[in-house]
Amino acid sequence: MPSNHIAMNNRRSFFKQMIGVGAFGSFSMFSETLAAEELIETIDHLKSLPIEDAIQNEDFWKKIQQAYAVSKSYLNLNNGGVSPQPTIVLEAQRKYLEQINEMPSLYLGRIFPRNRFILREKLAKLGGCLPQEIALMQNTTEGMNTVMLGMNWKAGDEVIVSKQDYSTVKVGWEQLEKRYQIKIIWVNLPAPIENDEAILEIYLSKITKKTKFINLTQVINWTGQIIPVGVIAKICRKAREKGIFTLVDGAHSLAHIDFKISDLECDAYATSLHKWLCAPIGTGMLYVRQDKIASVWSMYPSDLLQESMIEKFEHKGTISLAREEATHTAIQFHQHIGIKLKEARLRYLKNYWAEELEGYQNVRFYTSFKDRYAGGIALFGTTDRAISSVSLELERKYRIHHTRTNLEGIEGIRISPNIYTSLADLDRFLEGVTTLLK
Numbered sequence: 166m167p168s169n170h171i172a173m174n175n176r177r178s179f180f181k182q183m184i185g186v187g188a189f190g191s192f193s194m195f196s197e198t199l200a201a202e203e204l205i206e207t208i209d210h211l212k213s214l215p216i217e218d219a220i221q222n223e224d225f226w227k228k229i230q231q232a233y234a235v236s237k238s239y240l241n242l243n244n245g246g247v248s249p250q251p252t253i254v255l256e257a258q259r260k261y262l263e264q265i266n267e268m269p270s271l272y273l274g275r276i277f278p279r280n281r282f283i284l285r286e287k288l289a290k291l292g293g294c295l296p297q298e299i300a301l302m303q304n305t306t307e308g309m310n311t312v313m314l315g316m317n318w319k320a321g322d323e324v325i326v327s328k329q330d331y332s333t334v335k336v337g338w339e340q341l342e343k344r345y346q347i348k349i350i351w352v353n354l355p356a357p358i359e360n361d362e363a364i365l366e367i368y369l370s371k372i373t374k375k376t377k378f379i380n381l382t383q384v385i386n387w388t389g390q391i392i393p394v395g396v397i398a399k400i401c402r403k404a405r406e407k408g409i410f411t412l413v414d415g416a417h418s419l420a421h422i423d424f425k426i427s428d429l430e431c432d433a434y435a436t437s438l439h440k441w442l443c444a445p446i447g448t449g450m451l452y453v454r455q456d457k458i459a460s461v462w463s464m465y466p467s468d469l470l471q472e473s474m475i476e477k478f479e480h481k482g483t484i485s486l487a488r489e490e491a492t493h494t495a496i497q498f499h500q501h502i503g504i505k506l507k508e509a510r511l512r513y514l515k516n517y518w519a520e521e522l523e524g525y526q527n528v529r530f531y532t533s534f535k536d537r538y539a540g541g542i543a544l545f546g547t548t549d550r551a552i553s554s555v556s557l558e559l560e561r562k563y564r565i566h567h568t569r570t571n572l573e574g575i576e577g578i579r580i581s582p583n584i585y586t587s588l589a590d591l592d593r594f595l596e597g598v599t600t601l602l603k
């Protein structure tokens with residue numbers, strides 16, 4: 166068979182799977198956005214270009230934008246918080262919900278649970294680990310707390326936590342401190358930090374005989390700072406030698422930057438799929454290294470599951486599986502674009518607006534401009550006025566949605582575009598913010 170015929174067949178089968186023809190027999194979900202064939206051709210064309218050209222081809226990214234139905238009047242530059250789903254994912258979720266409603270106990274009890282095995286396999290492939298190490302969660306919070314609350318704590322145990330870790334993760338540690346009299350050993354990372362050895366030193370210098378646990382964040386939400394994979398791996402290796410458990414908060418890393426969970430060498434890793442994977446809201450996953458599963462208690466016990474099975478972490482009674490089902494579609498959408506192209510486009514968008522703003526004397530960046538230490542998220546502050554007034558006006562007058570950060574003396578505006586964000590959108594943001602900064 167000629168190779169272009171194979172390619173065409175592959176495309177068609179992807180197209181069919183992507184829109185769920187088998188399950189629904191309908192193409193209607195594309196009627197108001199972009200024809201599926203055209204979307205696939207757009208992505209294929211982008212992938213055929215050298216990556217430097219592909220990330221700059223605005224005509225093609227405009228078509229990707231049409232795969233999402235997002236507000237045009239209010240510009241969303243807080244995709245790090247939670248991302249919109251492509252229309253095909255949203256539609257898939259709606260159809261699965263309708264299907265479940267036809268006979269809930271059949272779909273939730275028998276039919277859809279079988280697909281969880283397939284989903285774990287796909288997520289394992291995406292994340293770079295084994296399917297037996299993946300538990301399906303609703304978000305990062307659930308994954309992190311499953312591990313934090315699942316340890317056998319005793320008074321005096323030390324846990325290394327960073328001031329730059331996520332707010333409610335820190336609150337979780339503070340609660341454990343009160344409940345079990347463990348001791349939090351805080352570390353403080355400069356913003357930005359662009360030196361691997363310095364990061365290593367900050368963490369490793371805090372290890373004592375009492376250290377039981379190290380909490381790490383791979384992409385810091387406040388600033389977009391990336392802790393490089395190799396640095397995390399060195400910390401985790403050292404910790405393992407000393408019998409210390411390592412947990413990585415990967416809320417912003419999966420489907421944003423190209424890496425493998427196994428390369429982190431951590432004991433556990435939690436992420437949200439509704440951020441950079443653009444999966445249904447309320448989806449996440451927890452990785453626990455195979456030889457550590459038995460040592461972590463599950464949040465909700467089940468007599469059907471053995472303590473060494475990853476599925477023990479998933480048991481939560483009755484939940485809707487429509488979100489998980491539609492996650493298959495989100496994975497396909499993401500994988501068709503590919504992580505290398507997506508990461509490069511996200512970083513290109515960040516550099517586009519940040520390099521322009523960096524030229525302003527009253528602007529200060531808290532995010533690195535080096536690829537190793539930042540992806541698509543960046544934080545800037547002002548040196549001559551309160552950032553809060555700029556932030557309020559950006560939302561109120563210019564209708565630009567973003568996040569405001571205030572942490573450890575750093576106040577700033579965090580901007581996180583997504584693959585549906587165009588350069589025209591960023592020009593709109595730049596026009597608004599530079600007018601306000603005058």
Ligand SMILES: Cc1ncc(COP(=O)(O)O)c(C=O)c1O
Pocket residue numbers: 245246304305306307330331334382384385386414416417437
């Ligand atoms: C670093 C980090 N960890 C955890 C979370 C919590 O994520 P979720 O609300 O999806 O559980 C977030 C949310 O933004 C985050 O940025």
